[in-house]
Amino acid sequence: MTDISLNVRTAPRGGWFDPIFRFACLAAATTLLAALAGVVVSLAVGGWPALHRFGLQFFTTTTWNPVTEVYGAAGPIVGTLVTSALALAFALPIALGVSIFLVEFCPRVLAQPIAIAVELLAGIPSIVYGMWGLFVLAPFFALHVQVPLMMNLQEGSIWEKLLSGVPNGANIFTASLILAIMILPYMAAVFRELLLTVPPQVREAAYGIGCTPFEVVGSVSLPYVRTGAVGVVMLGLGRALGETMAVTFIIGNAHGLPKSLFDSGATLASTIANEFTEATGAMHTAALTALGLVLFVITFGVLAIARALLASQQTY
Amino acid sequence: MLFDRRTRRTAANMIFVATCSIATLIALAALGMIMASLLQQGLGGLNADIFTRSTPAPGSQGGLLNAIVGSLLMCALAMVIAVVVGLLAGTWLAEFGGDTPYGHVVRFLNDVLLSAPSILVGLFVYELIVRPLHGFSGFAGAVALALIAAPIVTRTTEDILRLQPNALREAGVALGAARWITIRTIIWRGAGAGLLTGGLLAFARISGETAPLLFTALNNQFFSLNMGKPIASLPVVIFQFALSAYDDWRRLAWAGALLIALAVLFVNIVGRIFAARGTVRP
């Protein structure tokens, strides 16, 4: 006869630790929240004097005058949005292409080295991107792109308006190029990780019914990782919005609204980096802190839109 | 026959393959150009002195020892903090509260912190630690770096853990294991490679960060192991030396930049060997 003992353990061994572990995880998550709250509060408190003084005009004025103490954020805001959008436009297709190539088409032997190579791009410090941009890309761009364009475009045409600028390679376009190269490896690496989590059975099933690799990727892999993919795009965009060092060296740092793609501009982050350590006037410091707050708000807005899009597709 | 469905599909596929290959070539070309510049400018400066002597004044002989040591100390401490916080937070989001309203808030705000410009994080830590304690320190630098790395670790941890099949979790419960044991021995282990990638990405990111260290750890001309005082770091030294007018400083800057790039490559390779031993790749 089987022994039906009442001495049955009802709780798993070590289960007493479960609530503690759960609490520790919750505490960690809340620590992150607290850190973010701290950053936002310090930005808001620091930037308030400038926002109070200039009001809504702060966002529409392009004046930035430390001597007369009049500050406006329009120039840096436009510069930030344009460079980030352009950078994402350049980087996204390439990151997707690289990761798909590595997962689907690459000969096994080459896959690891190429993956390492792409991740190496991520390891290059942003300072180096700035140095490379200023000393290598800018002169090259000026000589081989801007000068020929200047000589061949008709005066007054749309192209000429869009592509005119001082031929020294320090402009919004080259800054976007550098940014694109910088965010590319993150996006490619995580895209690749995501694509590798597609269950092999599902992929094999698709191949089994005769799909070409294009169709497997398009109809099976990408939809499977769709939500993660949006996260990757957010990673990339976030990095682009806040990148400081590389952009500062090559964007030309002109505070007005850029008049063309090849014109100098400024971003919120580059303005802060350039001026914060030297800003002794209280209003100057407050205006720069307010720029930081604006940058935070823009990032917040971008991410909120992404969340809304995600929610409308499927629950996470 | 030319445009029947079969040919169209094959053609589309060929174009797709070509496009992806070109994209990869572009990425590799960008890497090639930058590495070429790094090697061209930095290789000449790499010698034994780099690892044995501290940063010199212009015109003197020296190396990057204090900067290397300082960076290692701060990045190590920062990664310890970031991995502890990030792993636990990511686990909470993936395993426990990720679908609650609070979980949505935490996830969203984590992404926001992830996108925070590093310079603002540095300023925050300056107000939080440096000003009240009246001094720049390596600890403040490490805290700033940890604040930048932790959201990355959290995000990638959650993404990878969520992609672990539920069957694994159910198997753990079925065997009668406590929840935390299931997580530790099955889920974390199963996701090991992905978690490592997240950690490496975070490490790569913070090892090159300059702006936050400018206001927290400052820099130090001399060799120091004292994390309670200003300490040198490679990115800040590179920043300072690269923008100077002195040839020997510039050479050191490029050499340092090359060092960081090579170190990240090394860490990547080691990480992969580590990960390959632990898991079976599909």
Next chain:
Amino acid sequence: MLKIIAAAVGAVFLAAGAAEAADLSGAGATFPAPVYAKWAETYKAQTGVGLNYQAIGSGGGIKQIKAKTVDFGASDKPLKLEDLNSAGLYQFPTVMGGVVPVMNLPGVRPGQIHLTGPLLAAIYLGEIKKWNAPQIAAVNKGVPLPNLPITVVHRSDGSGTSFLFTSYLSMKSSAWAAKVGASDSVEWPAGIGGKGNDGVAAFVKQTLGSIGYVEYAYAKQNHATYALVQNRAGQFPAPEAANFAAAAAGANWAKAPGNYLLLLDQPGPQAWPITGATFILVYKNQASAAAGEGVLKFFDWAYKNGDGAAASLDYVALPAAVKMLIRKQWASQITAGGKPVYVSR
């Protein structure tokens, strides 16, 4: 494996504090950073005392000394007496140098172009747009001025160099003073901004027809095409150490309130018109007598032994008389608990 790593990391952190650490810390202007670093290196070799100076910008130096996170601050832009008194600070100069206009003009040798203060202001205001404009040609007879548009390059970051340059322009052009003013960070009416002296130098090097202003060390190291600027005596001196010293020679430090003195447009036939000193800021009432003594001892050592190093890095040392004056000020003004922290012997 992890345990070994953890133990190693722990051991390193435990060793911290027992290792060498810089005894004194200072931060501020980028202009004198190389010479301070050189002095600190030699000083440490001779005395074992480490003085860690970091270049975060003149404004940063002022900010940090006010926040008491460093033992001394350094600034290219001197504080006015009222500001010094309200913060309880004292400033003294250490070395001097010049700000030099540099250009990218093919076919023109360094020192061939002559410029005047008003001309520089007009160029930087964007009023003169081409190199062969009549105003420039008038001062440069016989020089082949190309028909190139002028691209103005200025600093994008706040800087003491900009402060000196814009102060000079304000002195020489009422239009500039009214429209832009003098500060380490202004709203430049024209041109593009480079980060740091090197950024400006790089832009000038890459852009045909550009003009920028950099500290003398950068002009020299980059073999840039510099311009001669007319001084008060009507002469066009070359930018070099001897002429910076000439500008400083006539300066009356004794009369300068709180040592606030800009060496702009100084009298003397060879005086370079855009010269300035760089300053150290310390509290009059020192919280720690040891730290105060350490800082002053270092700079006294530099006054006595550092001239050679300064010259090798293209700076100009202070005249001996000025050094004596400063030493007297230390003895009377820097105190801790009522007693002077350092009296130079």
